[in-house]
Amino acid sequence: MDKIKWGVIGAGGIARRRTIPGILLAKNAELVSVMEIDMALANEIKEQFNCKKAFDNIDDLLKDDEIDAVYIASPVIYHKEQAMNAANAGKHILLEKPICLTVEEGKEVVDYCKQKNVKLATGFMMRFHAYHKKMKQLVKDGKIGQVVSARAQLTCWYPDMPGNWRQSYNTSGGGALMDMGVHCLDLIQYITGFKTKRVAGMASTLTFDYEVEDSGAFLVELENGAICHVESNFNIPDDAAKGRLEFYGTKGSLLAEGTISQIETGSLEVTFSDDTKDYDAKQDRTEDRTRHIEVEFGNMYAKEIDSFSLSIKNNTKIEVPAIDGIQIQSVVEAAYASSKNSEYVKL
Numbered sequence: 243m244d245k246i247k248w249g250v251i252g253a254g255g256i257a258r259r260r261t262i263p264g265i266l267l268a269k270n271a272e273l274v275s276v277m278e279i280d281m282a283l284a285n286e287i288k289e290q291f292n293c294k295k296a297f298d299n300i301d302d303l304l305k306d307d308e309i310d311a312v313y314i315a316s317p318v319i320y321h322k323e324q325a326m327n328a329a330n331a332g333k334h335i336l337l338e339k340p341i342c343l344t345v346e347e348g349k350e351v352v353d354y355c356k357q358k359n360v361k362l363a364t365g366f367m368m369r370f371h372a373y374h375k376k377m378k379q380l381v382k383d384g385k386i387g388q389v390v391s392a393r394a395q396l397t398c399w400y401p402d403m404p405g406n407w408r409q410s411y412n413t414s415g416g417g418a419l420m421d422m423g424v425h426c427l428d429l430i431q432y433i434t435g436f437k438t439k440r441v442a443g444m445a446s447t448l449t450f451d452y453e454v455e456d457s458g459a460f461l462v463e464l465e466n467g468a469i470c471h472v473e474s475n476f477n478i479p480d481d482a483a484k485g486r487l488e489f490y491g492t493k494g495s496l497l498a499e500g501t502i503s504q505i506e507t508g509s510l511e512v513t514f515s516d517d518t519k520d521y522d523a524k525q526d527r528t529e530d531r532t533r534h535i536e537v538e539f540g541n542m543y544a545k546e547i548d549s550f551s552l553s554i555k556n557n558t559k560i561e562v563p564a565i566d567g568i569q570i571q572s573v574v575e576a577a578y579a580s581s582k583n584s585e586y587v588k589l
């Protein structure tokens with residue numbers, strides 16, 4: 243098998259903005275076809291990216307023997323049915339986050355893909371950001387000692403848009419936490435290597451008129467005991483967004499800004515403190531040991547596509563398997579239950 247040949251289902255949103263350009267950059271991938279619900283739009287995207295085929299329904303795209311894999315970036319309500327149809331057609335699948343409307347649906351898809359012997363990955367492309375890989379390595383190398391806390395935030399401005407699928411529970415499954423909090427928790431768990439033991443969540447709609455939450459946050463306790471904080475908002479202007487990702491440990495801290503984003507950019511400040519000093523009552527903190535870390539930026543979407551394409555080509559382990567998406571979603575579901583019932587939820 244040479245390059246993996248890709249078809250894109252739901253090509254008009256994030257696919258058109260980010261992932262299709264990523265497919266075009268990926269060494270092990272080739273864009274063959276795009277599908278949109280409107281033929282004129284499908285044709286427009288086909289022309290834009292100079293690919294071979296455009297469809298206005300997934301059956302025709304899936305019938306095409308030339309396609310090895312599909313990227314599904316449709317509204318969440320369609321994920322389960324489309325992923326199962328793709329598995330039935332023997333296509334490998336990169337299914338955008340959140341995997342499905344519910345964890346239960348997601349598990350059905352995972353089981354079905356196993357049965358059909360197709361690979362299923364999910365769209366946590368932020369794991370491929372060079373700073374996030376660097377942070378994972380620094381934590382693994384013990385540079386900040388025992389990780390005791392972390393914080394991740396992803397926000398955007400998402401005003402009322404009547405009929406918008408993300409703003410209704412039955413088409414999205416949830417609001418800011420389901421849509422963006424999943425990336426934040428995934429990064430915390432990915433970088434520390436620990437999963438969540440229990441969660442306390444709060445979700446409410448403060449600013450807009452839609453049903454899903456525009457403001458959400460949760461605290462999680464990781465397997466190592468670290469207490470971490472995720473914040474997701476649909477009601478903070480894009481200009482004011484910081485996209486911060488912070489880790490604190492017994493020997494230092496890692497502070498990234500602007501890395502939780504769709505573009506591989508941002509900055510990383512680290513402070514390492516190997517001293518085993520006694521308690522310092524003065525708490526002057528005059529010495530600044532902060533350093534900036536430089537990395538070479540790439541394109542997270544291209545890396546995501548390349549990684550999954552290679553796993554298909556070589557029949558090797560998937561870097562971002564769908565089961566990780568389901569585990570993250572189970573924490574978010576628990577955060578919603580916690581918010582509703584005002585109690586911690588154990589995972």
Ligand SMILES: NC(=O)c1ccc[n+]([C@@H]2O[C@H](COP(=O)([O-])OP(=O)(O)OC[C@H]3O[C@@H](n4cnc5c(N)ncnc54)[C@H](O)[C@@H]3O)[C@@H](O)[C@H]2O)c1
Pocket residue numbers: 251252253254255256257260277278279314315316317318320338339340365366367421504
């Ligand atoms: N990983 C990321 O960076 C990222 C960013 C944004 C969105 N997403 C995810 O991608 C998915 C799509 O989000 P979006 O922001 O692109 O939404 P969107 O609404 O902007 O785009 C979705 C596209 O799907 C099309 N569509 C509608 N019904 C369809 C159907 N039945 N079959 C196929 N296509 C259909 C729409 O016409 C639209 O062009 C969601 O799961 C979302 O969470 C991921």
